[in-house]
Amino acid sequence: MSSSEKPAGYDIDLGNECSRNAYAWSKKTFANRAGKPGEPAQDLDGGFANEIRFGNARLGISSDGIGTKIEVAERVGKYDTLGYDLVAMTADDLIVGGFVPTNLSNIIDVNTLDYGVIDELMHGLHDACNFSGIAITGGEIAELGNRIGGWHGARMNFNWCSTAIGSLHPSLEKPLSGATVQAGQAVVALRSPSFRSNGFSLARRTLQNLFGDAWHQASYDGADATEMGHTWGEALLAPSLIYSPGVTGVLDAGLPLHAAAHITGGGIADNFKRVLKNGVGAELDNLFEPLPAMQRLTELAGITPADAYLYWNMGNGMLLVTDEAAADAVVAKLQEGGYQAQVAGRITAESGIRLKVGAGELSYE
Numbered sequence: 001m002s003s004s005e006k007p008a009g010y011d012i013d014l015g016n017e018c019s020r021n022a023y024a025w026s027k028k029t030f031a032n033r034a035g036k037p038g039e040p041a042q043d044l045d046g047g048f049a050n051e052i053r054f055g056n057a058r059l060g061i062s063s064d065g066i067g068t069k070i071e072v073a074e075r076v077g078k079y080d081t082l083g084y085d086l087v088a089m090t091a092d093d094l095i096v097g098g099f100v101p102t103n104l105s106n107i108i109d110v111n112t113l114d115y116g117v118i119d120e121l122m123h124g125l126h127d128a129c130n131f132s133g134i135a136i137t138g139g140e141i142a143e144l145g146n147r148i149g150g151w152h153g154a155r156m157n158f159n160w161c162s163t164a165i166g167s168l169h170p171s172l173e174k175p176l177s178g179a180t181v182q183a184g185q186a187v188v189a190l191r192s193p194s195f196r197s198n199g200f201s202l203a204r205r206t207l208q209n210l211f212g213d214a215w216h217q218a219s220y221d222g223a224d225a226t227e228m229g230h231t232w233g234e235a236l237l238a239p240s241l242i243y244s245p246g247v248t249g250v251l252d253a254g255l256p257l258h259a260a261a262h263i264t265g266g267g268i269a270d271n272f273k274r275v276l277k278n279g280v281g282a283e284l285d286n287l288f289e290p291l292p293a294m295q296r297l298t299e300l301a302g303i304t305p306a307d308a309y310l311y312w313n314m315g316n317g318m319l320l321v322t323d324e325a326a327a328d329a330v331v332a333k334l335q336e337g338g339y340q341a342q343v344a345g346r347i348t349a350e351s352g353i354r355l356k357v358g359a360g361e362l363s364y365e
Contacts, residue, residue: 016270041175051097051168051175058168060099060175064089065161068200072236074154075216079117081239082160083124084131085197088240089264090164091132092318095244096260096275098176098251099166104129105138106162111148113141114156121160132242134164169251178259178275178321181347185258186327189344190246190334191288192317193227194238198265199311206301207232222292235293243318246337250320255330259321263313269353269364270310272319276351284345285356288315305359314357321347 033039033052041051052059066085073079091101108121118141129136150157168175195203207215216233228235243262250257259275261268272282290298290308294315298308308314322330327343334341348354355362 016266051099058175060094060097060166060168061163062090062093062165063161063163064093065159066197068204069195069197069236070158070160071151071204072200072216072233074151074157076231076233076237077155078237079120080124080127081237082121083126083128084239084242086125086160086162087128087132087134087164088242089197090162091134091166091242091244092262094164094166095247096176096262096318098169098172098174098257098260100169100248100251101132101134101164101166101244103137103166104134104162104164106136106160107140107142108158108160109142109144109148110156110158111143111145111150112156113143117156117158128242132244169248171251171254176257176259176275178277180258181276181278181280181321182258183280183347183349184324185321185347186324186343187282187284187345187347188320188322188327188330188334188341189284189287189316190243190318190320191340191342192263192313192315193241193291195236195291195294196240196264196313196317198313200236202301202303202311203236203297206297210300220293222296224292228291228293232293241317241339243339246334246339246341247318247320249337250330250333253329253333255326255333256323257320257330258323261319263317263319265311267310267312267314268316268319268355272353273364275321276347276353279351281348281350281352281354282345283348283354283356284319286342286344287355287357288340288342288344289358290314305357306362306364309355309357309362316344319344 030040037054039053050061052061066082066089069085073082094101148157148159211218216231218232220230220232220235228238247260261272261275263271294312320330331341331343353364
């Protein structure tokens, strides 16, 4: 993995090892709630949300933040879209487990307060939660002085994280874990119109090296500039699309889902393999094309397509596994909800993930 860790400045394998270790320590506390309200599920390893049980109520819980995308907002001076990123990171981690997001609590750690920035952040969070049917039921603003840093020209430096909870969809007996995934099932991809909130360390480093400290003001002339913006700062700041309402609609319609993967850091290979638990693999030959900005950054950074598909979603924000006979209906339901979706491939009896994309054939074991 050494070739793919250097450009971004971080080690994906080490990050996964640290996460597994942290979760191992966490699991040692599960016995504290065994047979009591708040009992965690024991069989959902590998996901980014877990189930907690309160009698017959089965809830999901997930925590995440928006990482260094914050610096892009600081540079552009626009903060009212970050709420979509914050909700997407937790709500979409819940829905891939079959949990419909219901409530969210957030914490904003700041160096010094700026009322206007806080107002923009919360306005955007309000809009994103309205889009998703989520109530904001908790929050904290903590002033931490020089413990919080960021871009020197910002009105306020901050970090923003949230925890969301949701309830297991009533059509499901168990959370979606990939336990019923079998060869021959279909994979449906949902298009991502943005970078979401992942891979920004590599993007920022690449643009810094190319354009200097004012990289966010450098002209962006990609084919999608009308939608994304005409500077690199605007293009990177485009907000995340929240998929949970669309996937909820699929479940509401009674359509079968066997697994779902939220494509975040680690890309398709790292995230999709988490739900391929029966020794199966996948062949994806009809994914959405990478966004022009992602394609351009791949060239500017000098990284291989195989690595690019690990750092960014490359235009595919979520993958769903459904029965082959139901695939077209799942796509139609998602499109009815305003999402771009298409059948992207199938589950194979052979392990590993194989992508057939414009850059060639890419394989991940």
